[in-house]
Amino acid sequence: MTPAAQSAERTSHGTVELKIPGRAEWVAVARLAVAAVASRLRFSVDEIDDIKLAIAEACTNSIQSAGGVDAGVIEIICDAFENELCVVVRDHSRGHQLGAKVGSLAEGRTEELGVFLIRALMDTVEYTSDARGTELIMTKRVTP
Amino acid sequence: MDIKVNVRESEGDAYVVDLTGEIDVYTSPKVKDAITELIDKEHYNLVINLEKVRYIDSTGLGVLIGGLKRVREHGGSVNLVCTNPQIKKIFDITGLVKIFGIFDDEQSAMKALV
Numbered sequence: 001m002t003p004a005a006q007s008a009e010r011t012s013h014g015t016v017e018l019k020i021p022g023r024a025e026w027v028a029v030a031r032l033a034v035a036a037v038a039s040r041l042r043f044s045v046d047e048i049d050d051i052k053l054a055i056a057e058a059c060t061n062s063i064q065s066a067g068g069v070d071a072g073v074i075e076i077i078c079d080a081f082e083n084e085l086c087v088v089v090r091d092h093s094r095g096h097q098l099g100a101k102v103g104s105l106a107e108g109r110t111e112e113l114g115v116f117l118i119r120a121l122m123d124t125v126e127y128t129s130d131a132r133g134t135e136l137i138m139t140k141r142v143t144p
Numbered sequence: 145m146d147i148k149v150n151v152r153e154s155e156g157d158a159y160v161v162d163l164t165g166e167i168d169v170y171t172s173p174k175v176k177d178a179i180t181e182l183i184d185k186e187h188y189n190l191v192i193n194l195e196k197v198r199y200i201d202s203t204g205l206g207v208l209i210g211g212l213k214r215v216r217e218h219g220g221s222v223n224l225v226c227t228n229p230q231i232k233k234i235f236d237i238t239g240l241v242k243i244f245g246i247f248d249d250e251q252s253a254m255k256a257l258v
Binding site: 024025027028046049052053056057059060063064113114116117120121 | 166168169170199201202203205206229230233234237238
């Protein structure tokens, strides 16, 4: 079962939805808002920092895939569960890169660094892209 | 959210770039401009001080990697000063600890340039 389907089966303790303009100056708003939601759960400070960075990378990816200028509207949906936060970042572009490997970084390739960080910092990452847009679904579990 | 960039000359032909604030997709062009300007003026030994940086993302890392690649083409080096555990962790998980010299204080970073 996918992380999104697992999350759908459980009862959310709260959902927060945010829409930001898909421009660089708004990414900080997204990461701070999601950090505020994460702080409602029992995440450590380090875990909240991980979530902040992952969400910022997802938004940055949306902006960069739109050419770095304006990605339209980026939607961020946070679902707070008992011991887990599920965050969906959705835009209306197609084709983010999600295949970074550590080896490529040492060779100087930086364009996939953000995706590599998302995968490293979050517990699950699910990605879909179709004609309507690109959706990144990430979950982070509270460390017992 | 902003980044403050201060460039100062140090020992030999080395330069120190002091950064204060957050480095993300919005602020990283300012950092890139400062590093590019130094390299364009043929200063190839740089210490980038991240002690007062609270946050860095992939675009910030990309700027540092780009600077390192350019100075290495001229036999130079970029060393970093970093004490923030969260930022150190990002360098660690991306494997960038293997390509940057990362030091706890400016003196050590400067000494390692020579």
